[in-house]
Amino acid sequence: MQIIRGSYNLRPAHRGCVATIGNFDGVHRGHRAVLAGLARRARELGLPACVITFEPLPHEYFRPSEAPARLTRLREKLGLLRETGVDRVLLLRFDERLAAQPPQEFIGELLVGRLGVRHLVVGDDFRFGRDRAGDFALLCRAGAARGFGVESTSTYALDAARVSSTRIRSCLDAGDLPGAAELLGRPYRMEGRVMPGQQLGRQLGYRTANIALRRRRTPLSGVFAVTASGADGGPRAGMANLGTRPTVAGLRTLLEVHLFDVEIDLYGQHLCIEFLHKLRDERKFDSLDALQAAIAGDERAARAFFAAQ
DSSP states (O other): OEEEESGGGOOGGGOSEEEEEOOOTTOOHHHHHHHHHHHHHHHHHTOOEEEEEEESOHHHHHOTTTOOOOSSOHHHHHHHHHHTTOSEEEEEEOOHHHHHOOHHHHIIIIIIIISOEEEEEEETTOOBSGGGOBOHHHHHHHHHHHTOEEEEEOOOEETTEEOOHHHHHHHHHTTOHHHHHHHHTSOEEEEEEEEOOOSHHHHTTOOOEEEOOOOSOOSOOEEEEEEEEETTEEEEEEEEEEEOOGGGTOOSOEEEEEETTOOOOOTTOEEEEEEEEEEEOOOOOSSHHHHHHHHHHHHHHHHHHHHTO
16 A cells, blocks of 8 residues: 655656545444445546545644544554555645635645546545535536546444444443444554553563553543554453553553563564453552552453453
């Protein structure tokens, strides 16, 4: 999969494609329905399939302090898009210029002028351009005038409700990991590199891999039964704490993962953590002894979860 960072990196060789546009946060089952339509049309026309997406996400640009937690960091999103078989991703910086660009200009300059789009596949609720003035009807009129086709994918629903990133965040916030997994089409996961920590886990008898999240906020928190996969294999069963560690006066959100029945050096490894079952909320304990006892209980509960699978 080719990643093109910014429209200024588009070359004449990139002209002629089937494209879709969106945030694709989480690359959930609704997104995958759109991407399946994109791939099908690209095969029919013998053209590359191109995803146009944004960094930062538009709602992060307009309301940075109120923006909800991302389901996927950019690296994670690109990895998930690669799994779908997309040929190209055009990553546009969402800034003042793009926010103010009228939809007709976006179509003329980018879709027609730079990309030479032959066909466009969008979700049925797609809006774009200044004040979100662009919609499916406008794209259809532009396509008829400028020679590209436009099609809309119908809403992808489960249990009579639309699959959306917002709905998935609600599941994660409520600790409903099976519900989130059903909407995503896979268990919810986070990725990151293992960094040195304070060695507190060793003092408590539970060696942990501390993973740098590089997120402003996370869509879930608490103690979980997880699996971990990395360069040396997996998945391996374990448990994880995702939070600020209030018992030891932690100041930033950290993902700490303890793997069962293995002693391996994970420093520097890039791990993928899948969250399978929520054990409890994070809480502040009165002492390290109380925290240690709670972790022992978490281990028993996590092992029982895996034994029942």
